[in-house]
Amino acid sequence: MRDLEPTAGDTVLRFGRFELHPQRRLLLDGGRPLTIGARALDILLVLVESAGKIVSKEAIISRVWPKTFVEEINLRVHISALRRVLGVCPQSRDYITNVRQRGYSFVAHVELVRRADEQGTTPSGALPTLPGRSVRIEGRDRLIEDLTRRLQTRRHITLVGPGGVGKTTVALRVAQQQLGHFADGVRFADLAALSEPAELATTLASEMGIAVPAGVDAQAHLLEAMANRRMLVLMDNCEHLIDACAALSEALLQAAPGLHILATSREALRTAEEYVQPLAPLESPPLGSHLRLAAALRYPAVKLFVRRARARQSDFRLLESDVSRLVELCRRLDGLPLAIELAAAQLDAQSLEGILAQLDNHSYLSLLGRRSTLARHASLLASLQWSYDLLNEQERRCLQGLAHCDAYFTVADVRQALAGLPITDSARCGSMTRLVSLSLIGLRRDAGVVYYHMLECTRAFAREKAREATRTGEWHIPALG
Incomplete structure (x- = not known):
């Protein structure tokens, strides 16, 4: 069997009752989109493009995990997952063969069905509208698969976490997994450049291909136009317009029963249907470990x-x-x-x-x-400044005062660190809540005791801000060494 074009984004490949759309990263079973993990889909693409040939395990790993050390068991796990997905078809056992000590082979007949440019213009709702950036990531596969499943039943999911933790990267991968699952497509709106809440509805309408006539209220027109659409909208960087994003998301979810929202923010939107998914930093070797x-x-x-x-x-x-x-x-x-x-x-x-x-x-x-x-x-510095600009003066003073605490600290440590600030207990608690909600401070509970945690980069940033405040005489917080 001849080799198929490995990256032919305009091709549709058919085997059995399945259709594989490489560019859209979509696998259909009789026209029905199948949920498939990103790695498993990558492996399927590698095998199908070399249908009829044996592809070594090393070759698959080098294609799916380029320049990354991966053990063979990872490949076996994703092959098993791929076989489970194809298992809805009785002939699936004939698709992927394990050739002992040599690799895997896709042995079913693969047909080049058509090229999209030969079939006329693709409907706009089917066009992927996500940024064409690389979303290759580490350590998030299980989370991405969980969020992909949750989007089938949850209408609003918000990824929250500190700046630089990879919220946009994860959200884009989850959104890519949804291409083909929504009749009216997947849309992406980066809100970082917006400065005024009044611009939000107009911006979202533009990203969804909805023209707002002059003199018409943008939000009302958007809600009316979205009423019967079945669509996923990825709203990226909501934190600086948090109230406006929350209000518009709530209105959209009520007006459009077929709409799902995936958002990223440094704090939760707190809508009625929101499922909040914190995104933690990548796992690192623990302190004191001596690893090969x-x-x-x-x-x-x-x-x-x-x-x-x-x-x-x-x-x-x-x-x-x-x-x-x-x-x-x-x-x-x-x-x-x-x-x-x-x-x-x-x-x-x-x-x-x-x-x-x-x-x-x-x-x-x-x-x-x-x-x-x-x-x-x-x-x-720019990432931290973005969060810092969202704080009021009192919250900034608290962040600076907490910068000399240990990596993990308690409520008692907070009281001691902020004892010199002229704020009430309720104001201090309110500031701590805000710092936690913006992911500038982490929180965990252990045996009924609340512990706070500040990332080292946040601590370094806050210490520098404290030095600046001391030098300029804005307020008196002891200089931090």
């Missing part, structure tokens, strides 16, 4: 650093002698994907030791990322 190379590469934070380093330097190799330094680096960066990517970019100019030295004087906050990245993610 293979063990360290099982941690998503370490894998991300290595992948980004190899993307910049094709000959990059992580040596056993470097493991302890990289483990320390990932831990001190709190497993924050943005921080890890920015650190990996510094390998162009210095060693791991040099990057670690930057963490001691906090200059890493100003390290710049890709030129094409959004302004708020150009550096950790």
